[in-house]
Amino acid sequence: MKKLIAFVATAAAMMTALSAHAAPETYVIDNSHTFARFSYSHLGFSTQESRFNNTTGKIKLDRAAKTGSVDVTIDTKSVNTGSDLFNSHIQGADFFDTAKYPTITYKSTKFNFNGDTLASVDGNLTIKGITKPVQLTVTSFKCMPHPMAKKDACGANATATIKRSEFNAGKYAPNVSDDVQLTFSIEAIKE
Structure with a gap:
């Protein structure tokens, strides 16, 4: 009987250890519910807000190990300022230079948890071929579980502030603010 109890206890401990070390899960970004936005002060008159309409990528997450990664690509030609004229202007060489640099990328280097909660992501942001660390x-x-997709899903909102001049896009600074607030709203469905 003692051997049976010891075996059951050992098996339970092994099952607990295995469940605590679950494999990372991969989630594909849902482009129809994921938007990268940016905002900045325009001459001190107002805060201008724009977004990119096309974002793709994958997120890997191991909640038990508190690790993960994100690899996101933003189509710079999908910039949406609310004005066709300004969309063309901001795609020019002084800003995104979309003819030469059709994408912006963000690749994580570390997920940072506060207890069981994801608090921040360290990574590298590349705009116009220039890569800078951004948290x-x-x-x-x-x-x-996603109620309509019938699969597991994850969603997040995240923010950061960058200086656009560090990415060779600083025309009109400081009148048009050099500081740009980035906001990401992401939804991803498990593969």
């Missing part, structure tokens, strides 16, 4: 502050994060 995203995660303001909300949730994983659960």
